[in-house]
Amino acid sequence: MISSMTAFGSARVENEAGSVSLEFRTVNNRFLDVSLRLPDDLRAAEQPLRELIGRTLNRGKIDARLSYSLAVARTVRALDAGILEEQADLLAQARSVIPDTPAPRLEELLQASSGGNDGRGMEPDTWVPMCLQAAEQALAELQANRLREGARLATAMLEQAGQMQQIVDQVEQEQPALLEEHRSKIARKLQDALNAVSPEGFAQISGAELSARIAQESSLFSLRVDIAEELARLRSHISELRHLLAPAESRSNGSPSSAAPAKKAGSTGKRLDFLFQEMNREANTLGSKSASLTVTRAAIDLKLLIEQLREQAQNIE
Numbered sequence: 001m002i003s004s005m006t007a008f009g010s011a012r013v014e015n016e017a018g019s020v021s022l023e024f025r026t027v028n029n030r031f032l033d034v035s036l037r038l039p040d041d042l043r044a045a046e047q048p049l050r051e052l053i054g055r056t057l058n059r060g061k062i063d064a065r066l067s068y069s070l071a072v073a074r075t076v077r078a079l080d081a082g083i084l085e086e087q088a089d090l091l092a093q094a095r096s097v098i099p100d101t102p103a104p105r106l107e108e109l110l111q112a113s114s115g116g117n118d119g120r121g122m123e124p125d126t127w128v129p130m131c132l133q134a135a136e137q138a139l140a141e142l143q144a145n146r147l148r149e150g151a152r153l154a155t156a157m158l159e160q161a162g163q164m165q166q167i168v169d170q171v172e173q174e175q176p177a178l179l180e181e182h183r184s185k186i187a188r189k190l191q192d193a194l195n196a197v198s199p200e201g202f203a204q205i206s207g208a209e210l211s212a213r214i215a216q217e218s219s220l221f222s223l224r225v226d227i228a229e230e231l232a233r234l235r236s237h238i239s240e241l242r243h244l245l246a247p248a249e250s251r252s253n254g255s256p257s258s259a260a261p262a263k264k265a266g267s268t269g270k271r272l273d274f275l276f277q278e279m280n281r282e283a284n285t286l287g288s289k290s291a292s293l294t295v296t297r298a299a300i301d302l303k304l305l306i307e308q309l310r311e312q313a314q315n316i317e
Contacts, residue, residue, distance in 0.1 A: 001147055001151060002151075002153065003143070003146040003149075003150040006026060006315055007149060008024065008025050008141075009145060010023040010138050011133075013134040017070070019069045020130045022065070022138045023064070023138065026060045028059075028315045031059060032060065032062070034053055036050060037065045038065075038067075038131075039067065041068070042068060044124040045132070049064070060317060064135075084109065091103060091104070149315075150317075156312060157309055158245055163301075164238055168231055168234050168235055168238070172228075172231050175231070226289075227286055227289050230285050231286075233282050234283070237275060237279045241275060244271060244275070269314075269317055272313040276313065280306050283303045287299035287300070
């Protein structure tokens with residue numbers, strides 16, 4: 001199943017040391033671009049987090065924000081006298097230089113008494129696993145949201161692929177009659193042109209021979225407006241589009257070995273980009289070889305559908 005690059009995921013992990021909260025917001029981007037914002041106290045978790053994100057996501061602009069909160073001991077019933085004296089001395093020193101320095105708040109004194117306000121206890125062995133656990137949970141939610149949005153994109157794109165298939169089928173059914181009509185029209189124009197140039201100059205040429213020569217010329221011209229190859233390639237491209245939009249288990253046909261390449265699905269969006277370039281090329285050729293209003297309209301409709309598909313594919317991982 002294809003995955004969208006637009007989604008949101010968050011998680012919160014707590015233990016006796018405190019809590020960690022992590023949020024992921026992602027939007028479309030050609031490559032993987034990770035912006036990780038975290039407190040200086042948790043810089044030790046930056047590289048492990050980037051590695052985890054890189055193993056999980058393939059494309060998109062990732063905005064990750066991490067915050068933490070230290071646990072305050074609930075067993076503190078009284079303020080530590082030594083801490084109070086230390087804070088008073090520090091406050092007196094500060095006020096000797098800055099007279100209007102405010103006194104610490106009660107909750108700050110309680111945190112100081114519990115040892116929870118000075119950054120001590122931020123051991124990497126405790127906090128880095130918490131960050132990674134929060135990241136795994138947030139990424140799981142993010143991926144689930146990405147897949148749901150991807151399923152909606154796939155449904156819309158498959159509907160447009162069906163419209164393209166109907167256009168190709170219609171043109172293919174009408175093509176023999178269009179070619180025959182075109183041959184007849186060219187033959188009449190050639191006959192009229194030859195008669196206008198030399199009404200009696202072809203007396204030595206039999207009517208059958210002249211008709212055969214005109215038919216040969218009109219057939220050669222008709223080959224230049226034959227669009228059978230373009231229709232066949234468009235049909236093949238539509239089939240490949242359906243294959244790329246199908247769930248991974250459908251593409252693998254139940255074979256574990258063939259399912260392995262689909263796991264590295266970061267190229268799905270890029271493959272679609274390339275496929276739409278090929279589709280657009282065939283639609284352009286179809287329009288340039290058009291010999292009827294029906295084919296011209298079909299080429300325009302195909303180009304509009306391809307452009308809509310291209311816009312939707314910009315958000316696929």
